Amino acid sequence: MAALAADVGTDYLTSENTVRSWLLTRDHKRIGLLFFASITFFFFIGGIAATLIRLHLATPSGLLQPSIYNRVFTMHGIVMVWFFLIPSIPTTLGNFVLPLMIGAHDLAFPRINLASWYVFNLSGLVLLYALIMGGADAGWTFYPPFSTLYSDGYILVAALAVFVNGFSTIMTALNFVVTTHRLRAPGMTWMRLPLFVWAIYSVSLLMLLATPVLAMVLLLVAAERFLQVGLFDPTHGGDPILFQHIFWFYSHPAVYIMIVPAMGVVSELVTCFARRPIFGYTGMAYALMAIAILSFFVWAHHMFVAGISIYSAVVFSLMTFFVAVPSAIKVFNWTATLHKGSISFDAPFLYALGFVLLFTIGGVTGLMVATLGLDIDLHDTYFVIAHFHYIMVGGTVSAFFGGLHYWWPKITGRLYPELWARFAALLTFVGFNLTFFPQFILGYLGMPRRYYTYAPEWQPWNLLSSAGASILAVAYLLPLGYLAWSMLRGERAGPNPWRATGLEWQTSSPPPTYNFARTPAVTTAPYAYNPENGSYVAQDGTVHA
């Protein structure tokens, strides 16, 4: 469309280029990039901690002091969960493409969007302060009475960081919900929303409902540690299990907060590179909402051995099997989307394939730990570690990289080097499995999590896992290099290098500050690809042969 590609030269990157114009920007695209800088920084902090953990565990006797080791895995957990995984896709890719996808000129509350970034960084500074002062040692789960009465780390500072971080989550989520409701372009009905928008929308609802509960429980921990009010301390009539109920009431939905956006990304990638409409659009959209709702009723599956009643254990186990059903639907629908497609194996698609595979393995092992009789044995062992890394790292991080490559030409206006990217995607897959598959075996052998030392006969598996981690580290560093290179030297991408149907591709790359020269009018469902001849109908109704 002529009107859309016309205004070259005034894209959002070059329109104004002072530091001030970046730090005070209200453009969702720039804020997305600011978030990108922040979470990349924290990904490295968390990654350094992960590297230390795997280095330490290469030998049974280890290399760090026990108290240091406890601090390292606590930091790894806190940083990766709240400072990378939860914000990763929503604040960067979501921020950047959601308004573009629905044909909006920005998010509903641009100032709140910017404020969210400042709050996020503030919370990051608090966390770094905790880290520099000596760190916390109670694990990312902060279980009392250890965290409240016995731990000598900077628990409250770390908890404060997470508390403040929650406000950033809430601000961003609120923005997405209102934007999706109010700012859709004419003709963009709910059933024409790209699945990525559905995913960000449902995850925002989860964030809005769950995050305040986290804030509450952290305040209670603070009250307990400062004032000894006796909420969780049994010697004052409190109940340590109460903490776990409230904590997991937040933290189970948080698991889905981390994975649902990834599901959205993968739906975009699979359709675009298989050049075929998604298999069962309605089912996919409703499955996302079903996951969001059901995930609030499964929290006690983290407490099967903690002394909850047998009846509640049975009910929570059953609910957990139910929440697995919509996830299974999604996996089968992605697979079926490949049927009669016209598949090309570009890097984003390789990441998406990796996602589906690793997510499936993470999912079925999730069923194993949801099975009551097995969880007695597997709980708090490396089996659980492997399970959730398959979901969080194999799933979310793969999808994040997939989405990053896919939207890279839109974000920067340049193509990335395809061969390097495919190599990195394959390396991620190999390194990941080598790192985490052995941990399933270690788990069933009986190696508990959070152990700084272990039985010598478990060393071969640990060594393999550490070797895999070094490959994974390279695979994660590679994109940093070639993406930076492509920003300066990459080939110009043009508005729609993937010939994709979404509205974000129907404007120039990089997009102008207000996204569209004219608000697009939407006339078709998403993913109107035709695998027979490679043609497609973009969501603004334009037909491309």
Added chain:
Amino acid sequence: MQGWLPFWPRTAAVSGEVVNALYIAELGICVLIVLTVVGLMLRFCLVYRRGSSASRANLVAKTWQWEISWTVATLVLFLFAFVWGAVVYIWLYDPPSGELQIYVVGKQWMWKMEHPGGQREIDALHVPVNTTVRLVLASQDVIHSFFVPAFRIKRDVVPGTLETIWFKATKAGTYRIECTQLCGVQHANMTGEVTVMEPAAFGRWLKQQGVHESLAQQGEAVFREHGCSGCHSTASTVHAPLMNGLYGSLVHLQDGSSRVADERYLRDCILLPRTFTVAGYPPVMPDFSGQLSEDDLVKLIAYIKSLAK
């Protein structure tokens, strides 16, 4: 089977065999699901790669029929796993009274075992083979978790309450005990060993410990020293219930409810007397929280238990 590359943990209890069967069955289901997905994905990627000659005409239009069928299929598989798992859980977490009961007290960072005969061990547990052993778990400080991988049993040990777990060892030998709940700096060293022995050898081991006072007898002494007997005896002027026949009976409380007098109930009576009162008695039982160690509590409970029936 601990070769160079161990794949499978040792199995030395009835519960271990039961969990193994469940594990293998569910692993089978999981492998089936993963292989189906991977198989289809690879096939489609191959057949429908760009430029291949396979026909793309007539895309499936009515997707919901497929979706409903695979939803139902997975749901049936899931429910099968759920029911099996629930049955095992109820069986493992609803302990039988057991032929032998041992108290386990966890504290940073050791496990202290107390046998009914008064024998004590630290980070070690001797038990006879083919005997149903019931463990009553208490924690002195933070949450620990008692795990014996070879028996596939685990239970969190939560301060402020008592948990029970049981096993019936099937093979003599020594097996690891581990703590699986982060409990501080030496969490990874809160380990120990269960030694499963032939009954005769176990009998000899008990004698060699040179203990002359059973746990219940030690409890009787505590009962006297802390003045419990001043109220809870026939000679007392205070109207307080007698301990004879209490354990295992159904106790009616002032508020109309009733509780079975198990270990957890006895513990609550001593540490939380203000939260409930036995029907027909004045609420004058003093609060002993903070005055008795977990060790003393274990002894008191063993003593009151010995007065059962």
